[in-house]
Amino acid sequence: KKVLILGCGALGSWAAEIVARANPNTVHLLDNSIIKPGVLTRQNYQLDDIASNKAAALAKRLRAIASNVSIEHFDRETHAFLTEDVSRFGSYDVILDCTASAIFQMKLERDWGIFGGHTPCVISMVIDAKAQYCLCAVLSQNSRGGIWDAYLQLKCRLSLDGRRQGIASAFYSERAARDLFQPEPGCSDPTFSGSTADVFSLVSTALNLSVSQCTNGNTPVGIVFSTHNQDGRSGSLDVFKLSMAEETIAGQ
Numbered sequence: 001k002k003v004l005i006l007g008c009g010a011l012g013s014w015a016a017e018i019v020a021r022a023n024p025n026t027v028h029l030l031d032n033s034i035i036k037p038g039v040l041t042r043q044n045y046q047l048d049d050i051a052s053n054k055a056a057a058l059a060k061r062l063r064a065i066a067s068n069v070s071i072e073h074f075d076r077e078t079h080a081f082l083t084e085d086v087s088r089f090g091s092y093d094v095i096l097d098c099t100a101s102a103i104f105q106m107k108l109e110r111d112w113g114i115f116g117g118h119t120p121c122v123i124s125m126v127i128d129a130k131a132q133y134c135l136c137a138v139l140s141q142n143s144r145g146g147i148w149d150a151y152l153q154l155k156c157r158l159s160l161d162g163r164r165q166g167i168a169s170a171f172y173s174e175r176a177a178r179d180l181f182q183p184e185p186g187c188s189d190p191t192f193s194g195s196t197a198d199v200f201s202l203v204s205t206a207l208n209l210s211v212s213q214c215t216n217g218n219t220p221v222g223i224v225f226s227t228h229n230q231d232g233r234s235g236s237l238d239v240f241k242l243s244m245a246e247e248t249i250a251g252q
Contacts, residue, residue, distance in 0.1 A: 001093040002026040006078050008054040009033070011125060012098030013044035014203045016058055019096070020066040027062065028092075029055040029073045030081055042196040079107045083114060090118040094214065097124035097147060109148035117142050121214040124151070125206045128170040131194025134202045135171065136223035138213040143220060144244050153242045154222035164238070167224055201227050209237070219244055 001024040005016050008031035020027055031054040035045050049057040055073035062071050074081060078099055082089050089095075097105070105124070112119075122139040124147045137150035158168045205225060213221045222240040226233070 002028075002091065004028045004030065004092045004095045006030050006082075006095065006097045006104075007099035007101075008058045009039070009098065009100075010043050010199050011100065011127070011203055012096070013054070013058055014200050015096055015098055015125075015207060016062060017044055017065065018204060018207055020062040020069055020071070023066065024069060026070045026072075029059050029062075029071070030076060030078060031055040031058075031073075032075050032077055042194065042199050078104050079111075082108065083111050086115055089115055090120065092120045094211075095120055095122045097122065100126045102148075105146070105148040105151065109146040112146040117144070119143055122147060123207075123210040123214070125203070125210070126151075126171075127194075127199070127202050130170070131198035131202065133167050133170050133224070133226045134206050136206050136210050136221075138210050138221040138223065140214060140216075140218045140220070142218075145220065150220045150222060150242055153220070154224070154240060157222065157240050157242075158224065164224070167226070167236075198227075209239075213239070 003019055003024050003026065005012050005019065005027065008016065008029055012031070016027065016029060033054050035043075035049045035052050035054055035057055037050055039045065040047065040050075044061065045054070045057055053073070053075045055075060059071050059073035062069070078101075099105075119139070119142055121141055122143070124137045125134060127134050135151070135154060137147050137154065139145075139147065139150060155172060158164050159172060161168075205227070206223070209223050209225065213223070220242040222242050223238070224240070225235065225237040227235045
């Protein structure tokens with residue numbers, strides 16, 4: 001398999017190692033950010049990597065782990081990389097979105113039509129500010145809609161379901177921003193709180209659940225789960241079949 005991983009931060013750096021250890025043919029890593037000291041607490045880097053490009057440092061690590069896997073890195077902005085070469089986008093078997101960037105996902109949704117219906121399986125994941133919950137959007141090959149459309153559908157399902165108020169609050173209420181923290185030193189933007197163990201648990205579970213959905217029908221899937229926590233709350237799992245996007249032209 002040929003896999004593209006978008007974002008090599010807390011989610012992507014661990015997801016990339018899990019994927020590399022599964023022995024695919026090719027892994028491409030994409031990230032244009034720099035490793036700062038503060039990220040070492042929960043991202044898959046070491047002291048010698050500080051001030052290096054994340055994708056480059058991660059590629060070096062993965063080559064030492066999986067020498068028979070072809071690994072390349074790209075120090076590029078994500079949206080531009082995907083849209084400048086339509087044929088390249090379709091050449092991957094799986095694209096794993098670990099950017100957790102709503103802006104990127106909206107821009108990609110806007111431009112989804114340029115791929116002409118020829119898209120690979122796409123898996124996207126995002127975690128909440130306390131690293132207790134995870135949302136995944138899984139698009140099958142040649143999906144009519146993109147990641148943002150799937151996340152919007154998932155948001156509607158969770159917000160309208162009174163049984164999932166805790167998850168809805170974690171992602172869609174004022175709490176989602178309030179629970180973020182500003183770490184020093186290392187990160188310039190507010191980020192989630194959680195340990196490497198928290199992140200790795202969520203990422204590995206997300207991959208296991210999502211990969212099984214890639215070939216399970218042609219409709220997008222939303223996955224919502226939580227892990228067991230120290231307060232005694234049991235983990236939960238919900239899998240939603242989402243609607244396929246339909247093109248609507250005003251006046252017709």
